[in-house]
Amino acid sequence: MPSTELASVFGSGGADTEGTVRRLNAMQHSLEDLAVSSRQIAAEIDAIAPSWFGPVADAHAELHSKASRAAEMLGNADIAARLVPDMVGISGGRSYFLAIQTPSEARATGGLLGAFAIVDARNGRVSTPTLGQNAELENPRVRQVNLGSEFNDLYTWTHAYTDNRNNNISPSFPDAARIWIANWKHQTGQLLDGAIAIDPIALSYVLDVTGPVTLPDGEKITADNVVPITLSTSYERFAGDNAERKAYLQTIAKATVEQISNTTASTGALLEALGHGVSDRRIMIYSTRPEEQELLESTDLGHQLPDSMASLADVTIGNVAGNKIDYYLKREISYAADACTGETRGSTVTVKLTNTLTDLSLPKYVIGSMGAPSADLPLGTNFANVQFTLTKGANVLDLTVNGGPEFYWEGSLQGHPVAVTQVRIPAGKSVEVKLRLNEPTSAHGDVQVPIQPLVDTPTVNVDVPTCGDEK
Known part of the structure; x- marks a missing residue:
């Protein structure tokens, strides 16, 4: 969200929350009209055929970038104008x-x-x-x-x-x-x-x-x-x-x-x-209000599973040992798929988990296994639940850990197939979990790899051709 530009809507001085919200509420219809117009202009610019002549091509690219940014900014402002006033109690607590x-x-x-x-x-x-x-x-x-x-x-x-x-x-x-x-x-x-x-x-x-x-x-x-x-x-x-x-x-x-x-x-x-x-x-x-929730789910604030057929690899980690060892967890995630031929294609989702812990003198509350005493974990072991939430219509083929077969179980969540396993990562070591699956090539839309907000900033590599008709 280009939020600094939105300051011109909200006022750039010190935060006057009530006044800011009332200004935003008053501008709701104007912002909606501007958002529609800016999207139309961005689409028209996008439809212009690129030029072979360098200066013209550069000017077109710059214009396209500015128009797209303006459309995004005004779209965010429009959504804010429809959401924020009521959600912060302008029309009732x-x-x-x-x-x-x-x-x-x-x-x-x-x-x-x-x-x-x-x-x-x-x-x-x-x-x-x-x-x-x-x-x-x-x-x-x-x-x-x-x-x-x-x-x-x-x-x-x-x-x-x-x-x-x-x-x-x-x-x-x-x-x-x-x-x-x-x-x-x-x-x-x-x-x-x-x-x-x-x-x-x-x-x-x-x-x-x-x-x-x-x-x-x-x-x-x-x-x-x-x-x-x-x-x-x-x-x-x-x-x-x-x-x-x-x-x-x-x-x-x-x-x-x-x-x-x-x-x-x-x-x-x-x-x-x-x-x-x-x-x-x-x-x-x-x-709890459906009309507000629908708007929230059109933004990054919603944090919901996508209700679409787009290719999806959502890898989430859960701490099984009941400690605070994920402060030391580093993730690498990759999602690769074959070409869009036939009704299905092979895909692979790989997550490498590294336990960077080196100090085994930390309190057991941090690096012990108070939440899973029966697991008999060596001190400093990260005991992780690894869940893969996948493209609708996909079928899991197998799951390996460090190249060898590993027990996993399957389920579904909001129509998405799910595969889950658990791994133990000793201090200073890494574990690689690889999931192979078949996905329908009828999947359409942008590939989605949501990132779970943990302490680290994971490395993410995506090599997934877009299949199906854009919808």
């Missing part, structure tokens, strides 16, 4: 479940639900009357929402409905959001309007704009140290006192939320920071 994820303990949407807040939005202003640790969330005895037979068959073993440690076991964020909303209603009686998820890495982008926060004891939490403190060093600092560590992290969360809520930083800079978090898939939003 809203309340949301805010999940702060911990990607050092991987879950499909990013990380373990470490802390949470209830966010109230009234007249464009946001407050957090409730902020708590995951231990304050009650696990219901029975499920409070039913996500369907595919979800149930795939995840029953994880107790996804009734154990908040696994509420976000599915790579589709709306699944986690619906569970959080239903469980909160069961716990408190409050019916929420949606759910939001964010992680410390996205918060670091925002702190880079708002400036550091100061804790009651004078310690400063900055854009540079918030990630290592919240995801790594706090576990060493409070190695013998888990309750004290959680209290410390909650103090950081509270101070950070207050800093963001009361900031006077430039709106344009804040939008740029938030846009960075969205493009990294570290910020996701769900609305």
